[in-house]
Amino acid sequence: MSNPLFSLRGVVKRFHDREVLNLDRLDLEAGVITAVEGPNGAGKTTLLAILALLTPPDKGRLFFDGQEIPRAASQLTAWRRQITLVAQQAYLFDTSVEKNVAYGLRLRGLEQTKRDARVREALEQVGLAGFGARRARRLSGGEMQRVALARALVLRPRALLLDEPFANLDPTSSQVFERVLGDLPNQGCTVVLVSHAREQAHRLAQRVVSLREGRLTPGLDRG
Amino acid sequence: MDFFLGGLTKGLGLLAQLDPEVYGIAWLSLRVSLSAVILAALAAVPLGLLIGQREFPGKRFLVVLFNTLLALPTVVVGLVVYGLLSYHGPLGGLGLLYTPGAMVAAQAVLAFPLITALVIAAVTTLDSRVGPTALTLGATRFQAAWAVLKEARFAVLAALAAGFGRVVTEVGAAIMVGGNIRHYTRTFTTAIALETSKGEFAQGMALGFILLVVALAVNLASHQLQARWK
Numbered sequence: 001m002s003n004p005l006f007s008l009r010g011v012v013k014r015f016h017d018r019e020v021l022n023l024d025r026l027d028l029e030a031g032v033i034t035a036v037e038g039p040n041g042a043g044k045t046t047l048l049a050i051l052a053l054l055t056p057p058d059k060g061r062l063f064f065d066g067q068e069i070p071r072a073a074s075q076l077t078a079w080r081r082q083i084t085l086v087a088q089q090a091y092l093f094d095t096s097v098e099k100n101v102a103y104g105l106r107l108r109g110l111e112q113t114k115r116d117a118r119v120r121e122a123l124e125q126v127g128l129a130g131f132g133a134r135r136a137r138r139l140s141g142g143e144m145q146r147v148a149l150a151r152a153l154v155l156r157p158r159a160l161l162l163d164e165p166f167a168n169l170d171p172t173s174s175q176v177f178e179r180v181l182g183d184l185p186n187q188g189c190t191v192v193l194v195s196h197a198r199e200q201a202h203r204l205a206q207r208v209v210s211l212r213e214g215r216l217t218p219g220l221d222r223g
Numbered sequence: 224m225d226f227f228l229g230g231l232t233k234g235l236g237l238l239a240q241l242d243p244e245v246y247g248i249a250w251l252s253l254r255v256s257l258s259a260v261i262l263a264a265l266a267a268v269p270l271g272l273l274i275g276q277r278e279f280p281g282k283r284f285l286v287v288l289f290n291t292l293l294a295l296p297t298v299v300v301g302l303v304v305y306g307l308l309s310y311h312g313p314l315g316g317l318g319l320l321y322t323p324g325a326m327v328a329a330q331a332v333l334a335f336p337l338i339t340a341l342v343i344a345a346v347t348t349l350d351s352r353v354g355p356t357a358l359t360l361g362a363t364r365f366q367a368a369w370a371v372l373k374e375a376r377f378a379v380l381a382a383l384a385a386g387f388g389r390v391v392t393e394v395g396a397a398i399m400v401g402g403n404i405r406h407y408t409r410t411f412t413t414a415i416a417l418e419t420s421k422g423e424f425a426q427g428m429a430l431g432f433i434l435l436v437v438a439l440a441v442n443l444a445s446h447q448l449q450a451r452w453k
Binding site: 073074080083103107155 | 350353357359361362363364366373374
């Protein structure tokens with residue numbers, strides 16, 4: 001494998017003395033869609049939380065683009081700004097769609113004209129053009145997930161992490177997710193998705209990684 | 224019934240006549256209580272946010288402690304602040320006793336546990352995904368905490384309104400550290416206590432009615448703010 005964006009070495013995570021993840025070695029190649037599959041409790045969501053730099057591993061080292069991620073929480077913001085996570089049931093702020101999508105850009109201090117253009121573009125990308133002024137919380141479940149996707153895409157992240165992106169989606173939203181995700185590797189974005197929807201995950205992903213009880217199952221690694 | 228109607232009519236009359244003493248009392252009451260709430264909130268809101276969001280040993284004890292402090296009698300707070308500010312007290316050198324500043328200090332001490340407890344409750348009941356969502360979108364820890372506060376804004380505003388309600392209506396602390404000095408430290412509640420002790424019940428009722436009008440105005444302003452934030 002050439003040029004991994006994420007590299008995990010000896011990563012172990014425990015919750016209340018129970019080992020939920022133990023990865024000796026895992027490399028996730030840049031510009032590739034990797035699907036992580038496994039039964040409930042396999043450690044998939046924990047892996048995403050570690051990759052999103054939300055949960056530090058108890059042991060082991062995590063590299064991003066060849067550089068080791070520091071342990072100090074105060075130093076993580078610059079790294080997090082290159083990685084974005086769309087949760088299974090994404091939380092939308094209690095404000096308009098536009099303000100939700102613009103949130104990350106505001107944090108990065110992008111000037112308003114550029115911000116507005118990027119927000120419009122992202123909303124168009126997910127088929128929600130004209131939804132900007134609507135209250136985010138009043139949308140349907142599928143539309144809310146699409147807002148969350150637009151909020152991530154607008155940041156043009158180097159890595160996009162998705163937890164069960166196809167769960168509870170209506171057919172239209174599901175198609176939008178598939179179309180948008182399929183196009184991301186062409187833009188150099190690395191995608192890691194955790195999914196129970198095997199068929200969709202296998203169709204989209206160039207590589208499939210299997211987790212069982214927190215460990216990689218080498219025989220099932222496809223890609 | 225005449226007692227209440229008399230008070231109401233007199234209160235309306237004092238308001239309509241632009242009685243300088245009444246407006247002076249209203250202005251001082253507002254100034255002291257709003258300053259106290261702002262002062263208390265500066266410490267209580269960040270503390271409530273911290274306690275509500277973080278898990279640490281002794282958290283449950285702290286929450287119980289703040290809930291217990293809600294029952295703190297105003298005269299006890301008055302007594303403690305009096306002790307601190309009195310001539311021989313540790314803060315006696317500040318010369319604050321029997322000034323509006325002393326009343327602000329006492330009322331801030333009163334409002335602090337109430338605002339803290341309500342902010343803790345607001346943050347604890349808020350969706351736990353807010354902070355992590357902000358972080359994954361590139362927020363610093365401070366910006367993520369601010370996002371939590373913004374999402375809990377209605378409950379936080381309600382906490383501030385409750386704090387204002389607690390201090391603008393209290394009399395024990397204000398009278399002990401303020402001294403009820405005419406044109407200087409006389410607020411609605413201390414004036415009502417004085418008028419009642421003089422047997423001037425209608426005057427007391429009138430002032431009580433005006434106090435309600437002032438509280439109503441502050442709460443209406445708070446509601447306007449909430450409506451704008453929606």
